[in-house]
Amino acid sequence: MTEYRDKCLGDVTLPMCYKLASDVLLENICALEGLPQKHNFSHCCSKVDLERKLCFFHNKKADVGFLPPLPTLDPEEKCQTYKNNRESFLNNYIYEVSRRNPFVFAPTLLTVAARFEEMTKTCCEEQDKANCFRTKAEPVIQYLKASSSFQKNVCGALMKFGLQVLESINVAILSQKFPKIAFKELTSLLKDVSSKYDGCCEGDAVQCIHERSKVMSHICSKQDSISSKIKECCEKKMPERGECIISSNKDDRPKDLALREVKFTESENVCEERDANQTIFMAEFLYEHSRRHPELSIPELLRIAGVYEDLLKECCHTENPPDCYRHAEYKFNETTEKSLKIVQRECAHFQDLGKDDLKYYYLIKFTKIAPQVSTEELTFLGKEMVTALATCCTLSEEFACVDNLMDLVLGELCGINENRNINPDVDHCCKTNFAFRRPCFEGLEADKTYVPPSTPQDLFTFHTDLCQAHNEELQKKKDRFLVNMVKRRPELTDEALRSLLTAFTDVVVKCCKAEGPEACFNEEGPKVTAKSQAA
Numbered sequence: 001m002t003e004y005r006d007k008c009l010g011d012v013t014l015p016m017c018y019k020l021a022s023d024v025l026l027e028n029i030c031a032l033e034g035l036p037q038k039h040n041f042s043h044c045c046s047k048v049d050l051e052r053k054l055c056f057f058h059n060k061k062a063d064v065g066f067l068p069p070l071p072t073l074d075p076e077e078k079c080q081t082y083k084n085n086r087e088s089f090l091n092n093y094i095y096e097v098s099r100r101n102p103f104v105f106a107p108t109l110l111t112v113a114a115r116f117e118e119m120t121k122t123c124c125e126e127q128d129k130a131n132c133f134r135t136k137a138e139p140v141i142q143y144l145k146a147s148s149s150f151q152k153n154v155c156g157a158l159m160k161f162g163l164q165v166l167e168s169i170n171v172a173i174l175s176q177k178f179p180k181i182a183f184k185e186l187t188s189l190l191k192d193v194s195s196k197y198d199g200c201c202e203g204d205a206v207q208c209i210h211e212r213s214k215v216m217s218h219i220c221s222k223q224d225s226i227s228s229k230i231k232e233c234c235e236k237k238m239p240e241r242g243e244c245i246i247s248s249n250k251d252d253r254p255k256d257l258a259l260r261e262v263k264f265t266e267s268e269n270v271c272e273e274r275d276a277n278q279t280i281f282m283a284e285f286l287y288e289h290s291r292r293h294p295e296l297s298i299p300e301l302l303r304i305a306g307v308y309e310d311l312l313k314e315c316c317h318t319e320n321p322p323d324c325y326r327h328a329e330y331k332f333n334e335t336t337e338k339s340l341k342i343v344q345r346e347c348a349h350f351q352d353l354g355k356d357d358l359k360y361y362y363l364i365k366f367t368k369i370a371p372q373v374s375t376e377e378l379t380f381l382g383k384e385m386v387t388a389l390a391t392c393c394t395l396s397e398e399f400a401c402v403d404n405l406m407d408l409v410l411g412e413l414c415g416i417n418e419n420r421n422i423n424p425d426v427d428h429c430c431k432t433n434f435a436f437r438r439p440c441f442e443g444l445e446a447d448k449t450y451v452p453p454s455t456p457q458d459l460f461t462f463h464t465d466l467c468q469a470h471n472e473e474l475q476k477k478k479d480r481f482l483v484n485m486v487k488r489r490p491e492l493t494d495e496a497l498r499s500l501l502t503a504f505t506d507v508v509v510k511c512c513k514a515e516g517p518e519a520c521f522n523e524e525g526p527k528v529t530a531k532s533q534a535a
Helices: 002-010 023-030 050-060 075-084 087-102 106-123 128-163 163-175 183-201 206-219 240-246 271-278 278-292 300-314 323-324 326-369 374-392 398-414 422-434 437-442 471-488 492-515 519-532
Strands: none
Touching: 002 023, 023 050, 023 300, 075 087, 075 106, 075 128, 075 326, 075 398, 087 106, 106 206, 106 240, 106 437, 128 163, 128 183, 163 183, 163 278, 163 300, 183 206, 183 278, 206 240, 240 323, 271 278, 271 323, 278 300, 300 323, 300 326, 326 374, 326 398, 326 437, 326 471, 326 492, 374 398, 398 422, 398 437, 422 437, 437 492, 471 492, 492 519
C-alpha cells in the first residue's frame, strides 16, 4: 500500500492510480497466498468492486470476545519501547485498539493514537509514571467507547433502514448543534455528511478520512452562518479539527427564533406543500422542530417527526385537513410525555436500587429477552445501561441524556449488520422502526422461542481463583454467573435468580475465609446446585 501511494504521488496517470485505495487494498489481501482461506473470506475475493467491499464488511467479527484484554506494558518498559522505536510502538498500539474496535471510524482511531502518544510523552517525564498513565488513559478510553457506540448506532441505522433514516438523524443532530444555520445551508452540508458515512460505515479508511475532512472544511468555511462555538476548532489540523467540532457545545438559539413554527400546523396549504416534495418537507419540519428543542433527545425528535408524518397521511385524506392537523402540537406533547415517563421510571429505579442492584436488574432483563447473545456482550450491555443512568439521572438535561445514551445501548444490542438475527421479538424491535426502537423494547418479555442448554457441571464448580480475584475481577465473575444462570433457567423469577447470586456470593465469602478454601468450595458448591434445582 505504501508502494501504491508513492508510485501514484509520483505519477497519477499510472493505470493502478485510477483505482480506489480500498479496492487496491482488498486486491492485495486476496492475492496473499493462503490468507483468504485461513480467515474464511475466499467467497468475498471472488466478488468485485462494491459487492466485494460489502462482503468483507458483512464478514467482520462484531463480537471480539475471543481477544484477550488490551495488553498493558509496565510503564518503564512502555517508555523505553516508545523511545527506542516511536513508529513501531504507535503502529502496534493502533493495531491492538483497531482489532478490538472493528467498526470505529479511521479518524477516531487516529485521534486516539495521537492522544495516546501525547499521554506517553507526558507520563514518561513523570516520577510516578503508573499513576499518570492510569489517570490520563481514562478520558481517552471513555472517548473511544462513546465514539464507538455512536458510530455503530448510526451505521446500524444506515445499514438496516437506509439513507433516509440516516439523513433524518443528521438533520436532527446538526439542527440542534447549529440552530442558526439556514435550511438551504443545512441541506448542502447534509450531502457531504451523508456521503461521509458511506465510506466510514463500510470501513473504507481512506475515503472516511477524506470525506470527514471535506465536511469539516465545509463547516469551517461558513462559520459565521453556522456556529459561533467552533472558531478554535477550525484553527486545528485534521483529525483534531473534526473531533473538536463534533464534541463542541451546541450553539445558542437565535434570539429572533419564535418558539413555534406555525407553517406546519396552522397553514392552510400543508398538504399541498407536503405533496410537492415529501422528503424536503419532512426534513424542513425536523430542522425547525430540532433547532427549537435542544432539550429533546435525537430519538424523541425522530419520534415526533414520525408522529407528524402519520398524522398528515391521515389528515390529508379528510374533508378539512387544516382542522385535523391543527392539533399536531397536542400529539407531539403526548409522545414526549410517554417517553419522559419511561426515563423518569428508569431514573427512579437508579435512585432506589443503586448501581449494583440496578446492573443485576438489567442483566436479568437483557438475558431473558435476548438469551442468544454472548455472555460477554450481555454483561457489557448491563454495565452500559447503569453507566447511562449514573451519568444522566442527576443532570438538568436528564431526559435527552438518558434517552440518547439508552438508545445507543440498544444500538449495541441490535448491531450494525442487517443480517444479525437474535430472536423474532428482538429482531422486530431492531428492524421495524428506528425512532420507536426503545418503546418497542419496553414491551418485550422473555423469549418464548428459546430452548435453554443443559446446565454445565462447571457452572457450580468453584475454585480458589475466586479468592485471588480483585474486586473488579470478582464482580465480573458474579455478573457472568448471573447471566449464565438466566440462560440455563430463564423461567425463574428475578427474586429466585437474585437469591442464587446471593448464595454464590456467600459461598465465596465463606470459603475464602476458611482454612482450606478448596475443600470448602467442594462442600458448598453442590449446595448452590441443589438450591438452583429446587428453585
